[in-house]
Amino acid sequence: MEKQEIKVTGICAFDIIAKIHRIALDVNAIVRKYALDENEIPLVDLLRIIKDNEFKAKVKNQSPDEIEGKYPLPAIIIRKDGTYDLLLKINKEKCCTLVYEIKTGQTKELSFDEIQSLCGNNFIILTHKLINSQIMFGFKWFFYEILNYKQVIGEVMLGSFIVQLFALVTPLFTQVILDKVIVHRSMQTLDVLAFAFVAVMIFELLLNFSRKYIFLHTACKIDAKLGSKLFRHLFSLPFVYFENRKVGNIITRVRELDQIRDFITNKSVSVILDVFFSFVFVIMMFLYSKILTSIAVLFVAIIAVLYLIITPELRSRLETKFQTGAQSNSYLVESVTGIQTVKSLSIEGSMQKKWEDYLAKYISSSFKLSNMSNISSAISQMLQKGMTIAILYFGVKLVIDNKLTIGQLIAFQMFANQFSGPVLRLVNLWNEFQQALLGVDRLGDILNNPPEIQSNHSITLPKLSGNVRFDKVCFKYLPNSPLVVNNFTFDVKPGMSIGIVGRSGSGKSTITKLIQRMYLINEGAIYIDGIDIRQMNPLWLRHNIGVVLQENYLFSGTIRENIILPKPDAPIELVIQAAKIAGAHEFIQELPEGYETFVGERGSTLSGGQKQRIAIARALITNPKIFIMDEATSALDYESERTILNNMDKIVKGRTTFIIAHRLSTVQNCDKIIVMDKGRIIEIGNHNELMSNKNGYYHYLYSQQGLINA
Numbered sequence: 001m002e003k004q005e006i007k008v009t010g011i012c013a014f015d016i017i018a019k020i021h022r023i024a025l026d027v028n029a030i031v032r033k034y035a036l037d038e039n040e041i042p043l044v045d046l047l048r049i050i051k052d053n054e055f056k057a058k059v060k061n062q063s064p065d066e067i068e069g070k071y072p073l074p075a076i077i078i079r080k081d082g083t084y085d086l087l088l089k090i091n092k093e094k095c096c097t098l099v100y101e102i103k104t105g106q107t108k109e110l111s112f113d114e115i116q117s118l119c120g121n122n123f124i125i126l127t128h129k130l131i132n133s134q135i136m137f138g139f140k141w142f143f144y145e146i147l148n149y150k151q152v153i154g155e156v157m158l159g160s161f162i163v164q165l166f167a168l169v170t171p172l173f174t175q176v177i178l179d180k181v182i183v184h185r186s187m188q189t190l191d192v193l194a195f196a197f198v199a200v201m202i203f204e205l206l207l208n209f210s211r212k213y214i215f216l217h218t219a220c221k222i223d224a225k226l227g228s229k230l231f232r233h234l235f236s237l238p239f240v241y242f243e244n245r246k247v248g249n250i251i252t253r254v255r256e257l258d259q260i261r262d263f264i265t266n267k268s269v270s271v272i273l274d275v276f277f278s279f280v281f282v283i284m285m286f287l288y289s290k291i292l293t294s295i296a297v298l299f300v301a302i303i304a305v306l307y308l309i310i311t312p313e314l315r316s317r318l319e320t321k322f323q324t325g326a327q328s329n330s331y332l333v334e335s336v337t338g339i340q341t342v343k344s345l346s347i348e349g350s351m352q353k354k355w356e357d358y359l360a361k362y363i364s365s366s367f368k369l370s371n372m373s374n375i376s377s378a379i380s381q382m383l384q385k386g387m388t389i390a391i392l393y394f395g396v397k398l399v400i401d402n403k404l405t406i407g408q409l410i411a412f413q414m415f416a417n418q419f420s421g422p423v424l425r426l427v428n429l430w431n432e433f434q435q436a437l438l439g440v441d442r443l444g445d446i447l448n449n450p451p452e453i454q455s456n457h458s459i460t461l462p463k464l465s466g467n468v469r470f471d472k473v474c475f476k477y478l479p480n481s482p483l484v485v486n487n488f489t490f491d492v493k494p495g496m497s498i499g500i501v502g503r504s505g506s507g508k509s510t511i512t513k514l515i516q517r518m519y520l521i522n523e524g525a526i527y528i529d530g531i532d533i534r535q536m537n538p539l540w541l542r543h544n545i546g547v548v549l550q551e552n553y554l555f556s557g558t559i560r561e562n563i564i565l566p567k568p569d570a571p572i573e574l575v576i577q578a579a580k581i582a583g584a585h586e587f588i589q590e591l592p593e594g595y596e597t598f599v600g601e602r603g604s605t606l607s608g609g610q611k612q613r614i615a616i617a618r619a620l621i622t623n624p625k626i627f628i629m630d631e632a633t634s635a636l637d638y639e640s641e642r643t644i645l646n647n648m649d650k651i652v653k654g655r656t657t658f659i660i661a662h663r664l665s666t667v668q669n670c671d672k673i674i675v676m677d678k679g680r681i682i683e684i685g686n687h688n689e690l691m692s693n694k695n696g697y698y699h700y701l702y703s704q705q706g707l708i709n710a
Contacts, residue, residue, distance in 0.1 A: 009084040010046040011036065015077045016086060016100075018053070019520070020074065025053060025534070040082050047124070056127045063121050064090045064112055065096050066220050068560045074100070076124035077115075083611050087115075087123060126423035145489065152218050159211035164280050166204040167418050171284075171411035173197050178407035230257060230443065236451035239518040248330025252322070253446055256439035263429075263436035275426050281419040289398060292391055296416040299387035300423050303380045310376055311434065317372060318438050321365040328358035384424060391416055452517075458537035463543050464654035465529055466494035466625040470517065472524035475514060484510050486679040488524070494625070494671075497657040499667025501701065502676035508660045511676075512628045515658070516542055528626070546619035548630035548653075554603030554611055559588055561596040562603075562614060567621045578620045583647040584613035613644065616651065627655045633666055641666075673698065 011027060018025045029034070034049060041049075042061070050057040059078070060067065067075065068090040077085040077099065088107065089098035095112045115121065173193055181190045234254070244251070285293040335342065335351055342351055391413055398404040404412070471489040485507045492498055500508045513519050514526060517538045525532050533541060543566065553560050563578060564570045575595060579585040587610055591597045603611040612632060619627065633641040644651075645666065651657075661667050668687040675683035675690070675698045683696050690698040 006501055010041045010043075010076070012102045013057075013084045013086050014053075014126075015048070015051055016517050017074055017076070018055075023054075039085075042082075043078060046084075050124070050126060058125045060123050060125050061121055062123070063114055065092050065095075067123065067125075071125045072127055074249050076126065077119045078122040078124060079119050084124075120520060120556045144622050149218050149221075152214055156211055156218075159207055159214075160276075163204060163208055163211065164278065166207075166279070168198055168284060168415075169197065169200050171414035171418075174414060175405075175407035175411035178410060179405050180407075209530070226260070228258060230254065230447065233447055233451060237446070237449055238452050239513070241449055246330040246333075248333040250446075251333065252326040252329045253442045254444040259435050259439040260443070263432050263439075275422040275551075276451065278419050278422045281415045285412060285415045285419065288408055288415070289395075289404065292395055292398070292416070294410055295390050295394060296387060296419060299383055300420050301412035303383050303424065306379060306383075307376065310372065314369075314372060314434050315438065317365065317369040318434055321362070321369050321583045322438060322442070324358070324362040324365045328355070331355060331358050367461070372538065380424060384420060387416070387420065388413070452538050458540075459531055459535050460537050460540040461529060461531070464625040466492075467527075467529050468492040468626065469527040469530075469655060470511075470524070471527065473521050473526060474523035475510060475519060475521050480695070485514065485521075487498075488679070488681060490674065490681065492656055494656055495654060496672065497652050497659065497670040499659045499661065499673040500676060501664060501667060501673060501698065506676040507679040508517055508676055509630050510679075512547070512630050512660060515626070515628065516545055543622060544624050544626065546610070546622065546624035546627045548615050548619050548629045548632040552611060552615035552618075554599050554606070555612065556599070556601045558593075558596045558598055559591075559614060562599060563595075563621055565618060570621055574621065575617075578617040579614075581620055581647065581650045582613045582616035583643050584610070584617050587613075609639070609641075609643065616644065620651065625655055626658045627652060628660075629657070630660045631662065632659075633661070633663070664698070675701075 011030060015025050015027050030049060034045065035619070043530075047057050047059070060071065060075075064087070067073075067087075073087060073089065075087045077087050079085060083103070086100040087097060088100055090096070097110050097112070097115055098107055099110050099115070100107050110118065173196075176193065177190065180186065181193070255377065257502070272319070282293065282297065285296060331354065337357070344692055390533060392409075395404060395409040395412065399406060399409055469492070470488050470490045473485055474483055475485040476483045488507075488511065490498075500511060502508055512522055515528075515533070517533055517536070520534065525534070527533070528536070528541070560572070560575055563575050567574075571597070575584060579588060579595075588595055588597070597605075599605055599611075599614075603614070606614070617626075633644055641663075648669070657670075659667050659670060667673055670686070672684060672686060673690055675682055675696070677697065681700055683690055683693070688698060693699060
């Protein structure tokens with residue numbers, strides 16, 4: 001934010017909250033649009049600006065302890081003097097808050113009383129409209145998703161209820177046979193009961209099958225929807241998300257979907273429904289004997305309490321197992337990806353030892369988890385047998401006292417087993433349930449992160465001309481880290497070629513990532529054809545920018561399939577045209593299968609120069625008006641680099657081109673060359689202008705590379 005805007009603390013506070021939500025605001029555009037000056041903005045105008053930028057805003061007059069846990073933070077503090085600060089955190093135990101002062105840029109700890117005197121407990125609560133409208137991923141997501149299948153779930157629940165009613169038949173039949181048929185020796189009654197029992201059994205079998213089929217079909221639909229949502233959302237996350245996490249860790253989180261799938265599609269939900277309807281048996285048991293019912297319920301309650309007690313430790317061990325599994329998985333991915341380095345350094349032995357260390361930790365955590373599950377399962381089985389013995393012991397006493405018949409006792413025992421059975425099956429599934437809970441949490445790390453595109457009003461243009469303007473651009477990776485790009489200002493006319501050089505870590509590659517909106521700038525703005533790129537649709541923007549990196553990833557498939565990735569409907573004529581411009585057509589023609597040659601995983605069947613030329617052809621297939629080459633030739637041999645440089649005129653023709661390079665010979669024909677150091681521009685000019693300054697950094701680099709006399 002520019003210095004003259006800092007006094008408008010309301011806009012500053014809103015901008016900070018927007019950044020926390022990863023929403024890009026063009027503060028300069030807001031200042032111009034609403035004709036703001038250095039004076040503080042009135043509350044009503046600030047609320048209008050917030051709502052115009054797709055946030056919801058409500059003014060609340062509540063103490064901090066009332067706000068904590070009820071509303072999202074940060075919130076904007078409305079000071080009594082008309083300025084604004086940010087409420088970052090509330091600590092109820094210490095009765096204090098953490099406040100960020102906009103004017104000073106410092107954080108302070110203020111008590112509840114100090115906050116009261118500062119602002120009279122007046123706050124603006126902000127939530128982003130789109131983020132707030134989305135259901136956070138968790139079991140709540142499944143609940144809302146299941147509500148889309150109300151009719152199906154209703155049928156499943158009705159089927160479960162009827163199945164439980166049918167389950168009443170067996171104990172009742174047993175009671176009648178023991179108390180009536182055997183006593184009266186009535187064979188005719190026995191035949192009728194047997195026929196009815198078989199009919200009920202067949203009907204119950206068909207109903208059970210139908211119930212499970214319907215539910216499994218619905219569960220598979222939800223599973224497919226979640227799998228599709230997961231992949232789509234993962235690839236809509238900002239680039240920073242992937243930079244901050246290891247590939248193996250992300251893959252491990254995605255695989256948690258299998259854990260959830262197993263829990264949903266197996267017997268788990270059916271068991272939960274059976275537990276819900278098993279209270280029908282409790283009612284029947286209560287009609288037989290209050291004492292025996294109390295004994296059965298007591299034992300089941302003890303088993304349930306046992307599992308509630310061990311749940312924290314169980315979750316802790318599940319967490320440890322996940323972490324050790326993620327570490328070993330990440331190490332495996334890194335080891336296989338870097339296999340060439342492993343073999344060239346002959347470090348297989350040390351890699352094996354490290355892998356065995358990771359494996360030992362994982363196996364140890366798995367053993368501890370399984371051991372705990374086995375112990376708890378053994379205790380529950382012992383308690384179940386204890387319940388059976390207790391019911392028989394007290395039941396026989398009731399039979400002797402003529403308060404129960406033999407048939408009633410056996411029927412009660414069967415009812416008790418049918419009541420405790422689903423509960424014990426649920427207990428046996430407790431481990432899987434906890435794993436599913438953790439799986440939901442892990443997937444939530446992906447699905448609850450906001451995607452890049454948050455605005456429904458993202459700008460797309462009919463076409464680009466290629467004008468790029470940097471206006472006092474500043475960027476840093478973390479709030480407390482130094483600036484990587486500092487006050488970068490430069491104007492690029494359409495069709496110009498710009499070389500950017502400087503020592504490692506000077507911010508060259510960061511500039512190209514900012515152009516692509518891989519990162520959001522902290523201050524200033526980048527304009528393409530006069531439009532702030534923060535207001536552009538990032539997918540559309542990147543589709544119109546061709547990028548070639550030092551290491552380009554070729555996907556498994558043919559050469560043609562790799563070239564047409566950005567434009568799947570491209571005809572072969574366009575593919576050949578792009579390949580010719582990139583200098584790739586000749587070597588492709590020499591291959592036995594031509595453009596249908598398989599490149600292997602990561603392009604393993606091709607040389608470095610061949611892969612680079614295919615990458616250039618891929619970047620050109622969409623005919624982008626902005627073209628970026630980020631160290632694209634630095635890892636190539638002289639001949640491969642010369643081939644690409646010889647085609648450079650064709651590659652950059654009609655495009656605004658940015659060439660990042662260490663080798664100055666790569667950029668010496670550029671229209672302008674920017675020399676960077678510590679994120680700043682220290683020199684600008686064409687090759688001859690920069691060489692004329694013998695005390696300049698460019699001249700020094702050129703001489704160090706031995707090019708002056710070359």
